[in-house]
Amino acid sequence: MRSREKGTLLPGPTVIGPSLLAQCRIGTPHHTPSPASTSAYSSHSIPASSQTPAVARGTIQRAERFPASNRTPLCGHCNSIIRGPFLVAMGRSWHPEEFNCAYCKTSLADVCFVEEQNSVYCERCYEQFFAPTCARCHTKIMGEVMHALRQTWHTTCFVCAACKKPFGNSLFHMEDGEPYCEKDYIALFSTKCHGCDFPVEAGDKFIEALGHTWHDTCFICAVCHVNLEGQPFYSKKDKPLCKKHAHAINV
Known part of the structure; x- marks a missing residue:
């Protein structure tokens, strides 16, 4: 049997599509990106269809x-x-x-x-x-209320677990029960493609091969750059190779 260094033939990788992304996250040894939650911001404003000027509840x-x-x-x-x-x-x-x-x-x-x-x-x-209680500081909220994670918060109290900046009306990601802004979530938890070093985002098709995660378009032969999605491939120095270049010297 040939060693992997000399070009071991490996079966074609499995492409995981967007519809399987959430399922694949459970039980996998590495972190798979999860979709961002919807915006949590709310001001208790009067519905837009009302002719009365909108005034935030508790204002x-x-x-x-x-x-x-x-x-x-x-x-x-x-x-x-x-x-x-x-x-x-x-x-x-x-x-x-x-x-x-x-x-x-x-x-x-x-x-x-x-x-x-x-x-x-x-x-x-x-x-x-009437005033709701903030889940973070446990004081009453007078004015705008943030609704998130089935709790109420001061707009200045619902913050990113890493940088501590308020979310405002921005989207956020959850990880281990804590909310994170987009920037910190990607920096701390996102899976990066081994081919391009950019994050594999929610909805992206990706491949797991050679102990790494790749965008389906990034899993290519290290020599001729032909796409190896669904194809048998060889490995040398932890790089995928097509059959033609399985014994290439300069990889």
Whole structure:
């Protein structure tokens, strides 16, 4: 039997297509790229089909005061005409004495408030009854909320496990239960093609041969560069060779 150095004939490699990528990742000795997750960013905005301006859930707002004038708007609370100074908030007008927290009844005329389920609340009541808890810092989230991994996060708390930069509205990859940005995921975990040294990305066809992973288009004879996908090949100095160049000296 010839040694591999002198050109051992090996069976053609198996090409693994995109549809098998996820299955091949399980139980393989090396890491196979996994698809990026979908974007995790959410601001609880009102659906685009709504005519109401989108305001992020939990956004801290403040009513605007207007002096008495010839305007006679209707109060958003009692639906009566306002004759005198009034407040404007959430696109509606209010009697100053009727713009109060829905729970504790504190006046919101001159303080910040949060809208929730078509009602207004002072910051304290909103935080107590509605604000979600951040999975990282375990404090209440006031304002924009990041939804990821079945948990809620501050937008500044959901970060790459390696570089610690927030994901914002970017995609991310999961590895061992930790999220990674595209750059760090590729640098730390991606399988690189032995032929071109570029990552084998999710969806790429690849070949496992000679103890390495190759793009199907990179698995070629080291001498004449003919593609060896699905073909018997020889190996010399850890390089694939076609039958014609199996005994080539300069490899």
